[in-house]
Amino acid sequence: MRPTAILAAAAPALVLGTSVPSLHVPGCPAKGTIRYNKSVPAKTEFLLTQVDLCYDKTAIVATFTAYNETNFFFDPAHGTNDELWRYEVMEAFIARGTNDPKTYLEFEVSPNNATFNAFIYNPSKVRDPAFPLDTFFIQTPIQDGLVASTVLDRNAEKWTSTARIPLGLFNVDEGKAKGTEWRMNFFRTVVAPETYPDQGLGAWNPPDEASFHKTPFFGKVKFI
Ligand SMILES: *[C@@H]1O[C@H](CO)[C@@H](O)[C@H](O)[C@H]1NC(C)=O
Ligand SMILES: *[C@@H]1O[C@H](CO)[C@@H](O)[C@H](O)[C@H]1NC(C)=O
C-alpha cells in the first residue's frame, strides 16, 4: 500500500469531523426536507434541488424535485440499471448506521423514470483507485418494491420523482424504522445536449472533488 493512498483515505475524515449536515425524518405523511443549491466540488451556485423524506411501515419514501431544469436530457434507450448518470439524474446514496459506510445503496432516477439500483462496495470509503469499487446490481427492483414515479413539468422548469426504497434492503423490519440512524447524501447531475458529456454536479453535502463516492461527506439522518 502506497503512503499517498493512506493519506488520501484518511484526510477527509480528519478534516470533516462532525461537520456534515444532519436531518430528522418523521413518519409519513410528515416530511423532512433538504434543499440544496451547491455545486460539486466548488460549492458555487447550482440549480435548486429538493429532497423530501419520510418513512412508512415498509419503505423510505423520497421525493426528488429538480427546479430550474431546462434540459430534461436523458437517453430514451436507457432502462433499468443502465448508465443513467451520464445524462441527468437525481441520486440518493443510503447506508444504515452512523459510521462512514463502505457499503451503501446507490439509487438514481432519470427524467424518463428509468432507475439505477445497486449496492456499492467502496473499501477505501473515498474511491481511492488503489481500492476499486464493486457494484452489486439489484436485478428485479420493481418486484422488490423499489419503484419510482416521475412527472415532468417543462413550463414550471421542474421534474419530480417519488421513490419507494424498501426498508428491508437495510434489514429494518416492518414497522421498525423509528429511531434508526442513517448516513445519506443526495446528488443531481445536469447536462444539455450541446454540452454533453460535461455535466454540472450538485450535492446536499458536496464532496471535495468531482466524485460522489466519498462517504465521509454523507450527512447524518435520524428517523424520529
Ligand atoms: C441557495 O441556498 C441558500 C441557503 O441554502 C439560500 O440562502 C440562497 O438564497 C439559495 N439561492 C438560490 C438562488 O436559491
Ligand atoms: C429556480 O426555481 C425556483 C422555484 O421554482 C424559482 O423560484 C426561481 O426563480 C428559479 N430561479 C431561476 C434562476 O430560474
Ligand SMILES: *[C@@H]1O[C@H](CO)[C@@H](O)[C@H](O)[C@H]1NC(C)=O
Ligand atoms: C415509472 O416506473 C415505475 C417503476 O419504477 C412504474 O411503476 C411507473 O408506472 C412508471 N411511470 C411513471 C409515469 O412514473
